[in-house]
Amino acid sequence: MAEYDLTPVNVPKVKTRFRTIRTAIPVPASLPIFEELRRSEPRSMAGQPPIIWHKADNFTVHDKWGNRWIDWSSGVLITNAGHGRKEIAAAVKKLADRPLLATYVFVHEDRATLARMLREISPDANNYQVFLLSTGSEATENCIKLAKTYALQQYGPHKKYLVSFHNAFHGRTMGAQLAAGNERPKAWMVDRDRTFVQVPFPDGYKNKDTSFELFLHSLTEQGIKPGDIAGVMSEAYQGVGPDFLPVEYARELATFCRKHDIVLIMDEVQSGFGRTGKMFCFEHYGIQPDLIACGKGITSSLPLSAVIGRKEIMGLYAPGSMTSTHSASPLAVAAAINNLKIIKEERLVERAARLGKIFCPELQRIQQKHALALGCFQGKGLVAGIQVVKPGTREPDPAMAQKINVACFQKGLLMFAPVGVAGECLKVCPPLTISEPALRESLAVFEEAVNEVLGC
Numbered sequence: 001m002a003e004y005d006l007t008p009v010n011v012p013k014v015k016t017r018f019r020t021i022r023t024a025i026p027v028p029a030s031l032p033i034f035e036e037l038r039r040s041e042p043r044s045m046a047g048q049p050p051i052i053w054h055k056a057d058n059f060t061v062h063d064k065w066g067n068r069w070i071d072w073s074s075g076v077l078i079t080n081a082g083h084g085r086k087e088i089a090a091a092v093k094k095l096a097d098r099p100l101l102a103t104y105v106f107v108h109e110d111r112a113t114l115a116r117m118l119r120e121i122s123p124d125a126n127n128y129q130v131f132l133l134s135t136g137s138e139a140t141e142n143c144i145k146l147a148k149t150y151a152l153q154q155y156g157p158h159k160k161y162l163v164s165f166h167n168a169f170h171g172r173t174m175g176a177q178l179a180a181g182n183e184r185p186k187a188w189m190v191d192r193d194r195t196f197v198q199v200p201f202p203d204g205y206k207n208k209d210t211s212f213e214l215f216l217h218s219l220t221e222q223g224i225k226p227g228d229i230a231g232v233m234s235e236a237y238q239g240v241g242p243d244f245l246p247v248e249y250a251r252e253l254a255t256f257c258r259k260h261d262i263v264l265i266m267d268e269v270q271s272g273f274g275r276t277g278k279m280f281c282f283e284h285y286g287i288q289p290d291l292i293a294c295g296k297g298i299t300s301s302l303p304l305s306a307v308i309g310r311k312e313i314m315g316l317y318a319p320g321s322m323t324s325t326h327s328a329s330p331l332a333v334a335a336a337i338n339n340l341k342i343i344k345e346e347r348l349v350e351r352a353a354r355l356g357k358i359f360c361p362e363l364q365r366i367q368q369k370h371a372l373a374l375g376c377f378q379g380k381g382l383v384a385g386i387q388v389v390k391p392g393t394r395e396p397d398p399a400m401a402q403k404i405n406v407a408c409f410q411k412g413l414l415m416f417a418p419v420g421v422a423g424e425c426l427k428v429c430p431p432l433t434i435s436e437p438a439l440r441e442s443l444a445v446f447e448e449a450v451n452e453v454l455g456c
């Protein structure tokens with residue numbers, strides 16, 4: 001990921017109902033803040049467009065110099081119910097005023113409420129339980145541990161493999177990185193735990209073969225028998241795309257896991273809570289994972305994550321031996337409860353599906369208009385991605401992706417930095433609460449930026 005240029009540019013002024021750009025970008029007065037951060041922080045933290053967030057409400061983000069962007073990032077797919085929801089802020093404030101700020105694993109009443117609410121959106125409320133944590137990485141780590149523990153206890157040490165997919169992302173802690181689908185993030189480990197193996201992901205673009213045969217073939221090639229696999233973990237859609245599993249493939253995978261008593265883990269950290277037009281993305285496939293890792297959109301705000309899983313697997317650890325200091329932190333739990341209420345009452349899952357019918361075809365039209373440089377479109381609901389490539393090839397063009405991203409930023413449309421294996425994917429994901437006029441305006445801005453950068 002390239003760093004963004006901090007030289008202010010005198011961009012055309014913008015003033016619409018939803019966007020304002022009234023200064024040079026980046027704002028000259030903001031530069032000392034970036035300079036301080038470059039002194040104080042590792043450069044790994046300097047990868048996003050140079051805006052200083054001051055206030056964020058619903059689907060717009062403001063700086064303190066009077067600029068305002070339509071948000072196509074949702075943070076990083078956090079704010080499904082919109083930024084700065086009053087109901088969430090009020091619940092957090094109420095607890096802070098009571099006060100009740102931390103409880104460790106001692107019980108507070110809201111924990112029971114949230115655990116029930118999450119159980120009720122699981123595949124089977126009577127057979128699933130909920131374990132609350134703080135980050136998505138903790139949730140995926142915990143899924144890995146539970147799958148391996150289950151296999152060890154039921155079958156012995158030979159059933160030890162954790163299968164994940166090429167190009168997968170499950171977080172930045174050690175277990176999550178062992179399950180990552182690229183070599184670069186785990187190169188630092190040098191000697192690896194060889195029980196973590198990867199197979200090709202059937203995205204249909206980077207890998208043309210979408211048959212389940214390839215999964216079996218790849219395992220055979222790596223010398224792994226089905227009976228030796230503890231768990232299979234996949235993002236419900238891969239973040240690099242978003243790349244979805246073909247429905248048939250997902251069903252064959254679920255059948256395979258059931259047949260060999262392999263724990264099937266769906267990482268919904270990014271895809272859950274309505275983003276794709278279903279509460280969970282795996283619902284598109286008609287499968288029932290054994291464990292579901294959740295995060296991000298679970299609160300639309302404060303850090304909280306969860307593992308929702310089959311009772312039998314969730315119950316493997318004795319009291320006190322599967323916990324975390326900030327499990328069920330009261331403020332984050334209050335945020336999650338109110339977030340889930342909003343998602344339900346405002347029918348945001350259905351809304352994402354409905355707005356997706358405007359968002360996705362429009363983005364696809366723009367991609368097809370520039371098909372030489374915009375290699376591929378993928379999307380569902382209110383998440384989509386466009387791969388930027390060297391004209392007429394499939395070779396990623398991260399520099400061009402960044403140019404489009406910056407052009408949007410200068411016009412008052414905010415995206416996070418391009419993602420993907422090489423940083424070539426323009427990934428877009430507005431809050432599910434975005435209004436239709438704002439959605440249409442932002443699509444027009446995106447097209448204008450793409451036209452300017454690529455030439456009409």
Ligand code: PMP
Nearest residue numbers: 135136137169170171235269270
């Ligand atoms: N899994 C997926 C699919 C993710 O997208 C992410 C975060 N981008 C994580 C896990 C890790 O979550 P966190 O950053 O909260 O640890």
